[in-house]
Amino acid sequence: MAKQNGFLYVVATPIGNLDDISQRAITTLQQVDWIAAEDTRHTGRLLSHLGISAKTIALHDHNEKQRAASIIQKCLAGEHVALVSDAGTPLISDPGYSLVRQCRDAGVRVIPVPGPCALITALCAAGLPTDKFHFIGFLLPKSQQRQNQLAEVPAGVGTIICYDTARRIKDSLQDVAAVFGDARELVLAKELTKTFEHLEYGTATQISAWLEADPQRCQGEMVLMIAPTPKAESDISEAELSTLKLLLTELPLKKAAALTAQIHGGKKNALYKVALQLTGETE
Template identity: 45%
Template sequence: METGLYIVATPIGNFGDMTSRAVDVLQGVDLVAAEDTRHSQRLLQHFAIDSRLTAYHDYSDERAQQRIAEVLEGGGSVALISDAGTPLISDPGYRLVREMQARGFRVYPVPGPCAAIAALSVCGLPTDRFRFEGFLPARAGARDNRLQALASETATLVFYEAPHRIAVTLAAMAAAFGGDREAVLAREITKTFETIKRDTLQGLGEFVNADANQQKGEIVLIVAGMPAEELKLDASTAGLLQRLAGELPAKRAAALVAEYTGLRKKVLYDYLLSVKGD
């Protein structure tokens, strides 16, 4: 096993999704750094992996990083895993990666399951452009502000959400994006009670409120982007914007027209992206 830090994806529910390379790496490293050692111990036992286990999570201090660095400095190898899926995708780890790279150590990706990508693959919405937002803020005001900022985004939006907040979040999304915006609820992916349901935001809200079981487990929400035709600009503004974009970077053109017209810069920039996409 080459010296370095291995970022290892693990199953999001079904142990059958574990890759053979992931098993080999976890069996071969000198130390496995896990978000929750009690949770990860079950995974390691299932695959008869007896590598030493230590905790590493968002609240780990510099001593935890130093323990990992000492293994690498001694010529050993370390694997980082999260509770499920691909580490660093709304999971801890980027500070560790940056620190080990800064110390001159190689960081190796060992790809595999990821809830966001799995949900995108079955959502039935456009995936040529998508924007991963992770978890929305828990506080209502901050959450609503974030959603308002995303209201004119034309790319498909991907969110993670906690089960106890799913009903409130769907209502907030309907208020910010419109209740008729298409969306997908992907819940408990690869597990026994997997749910993949596409409907409007209003329809999904009604579905979740009518069935308490849909307010349990791991949840990915995918929301269609604003249709390009809704980014309405009058002919003169659209013409000016496109002429400037022919001479300047799109963001600069959008900023200048926003200053001149009072329209939101993001709406103008998204319009240019939609025209370019056409």
């Protein structure tokens, strides 16, 4: 009788509090033949905490495509492999996509073992709409790249969620204000499930001021959430919005709105209301 293939388990691990790991995840890690880890030393500390002795193999951004072939061969030989990242759910802004894709193509069964995920953890406590949301991963490292990345998010996608580093978060908040205006409601979640977990609410300017008030606040892992497009803003086209944002950098509100309406044949009053939202000004 032919030997059965092994499985690839995609196992979520804690994002901070080690008690968040599920019993199913522990059992899976105990029983597999190999654990593919983003950082074997980091995962080694978790395994030691759990009292698990297992063979580990490194799988990260720089070796994933090449290492995937070796892992698939193990599965085809009947061995079971668990994929973990440094924290949270693998593939969510972490390595694993290429491996999972190649396993699927090779006929290796992929079994998810769900658990912690920073974006869901942040969203459920933010008090922003959860019926629709749009995750864009890590914000890009340079200011113009970030502004382009944010500007490309379509209107009407709901709450926007992104990850960022403590080192860049204050610059990123400036870019968020440049793209969406400083009136847009934001929520910054940091150090989720850890000792200094905190969610800060406000505009980009308000949250920046909160970070500036204490250097200790600008540390740890960050999840930034941006409230959905206001209704008045969603009533205009992407082209109108792009033109309006550009003109607002050089012209007063009324002139920018009027010229945008003239260029696109839109409604001046609606565009003026959006301009007020983008700049945080009042009539």
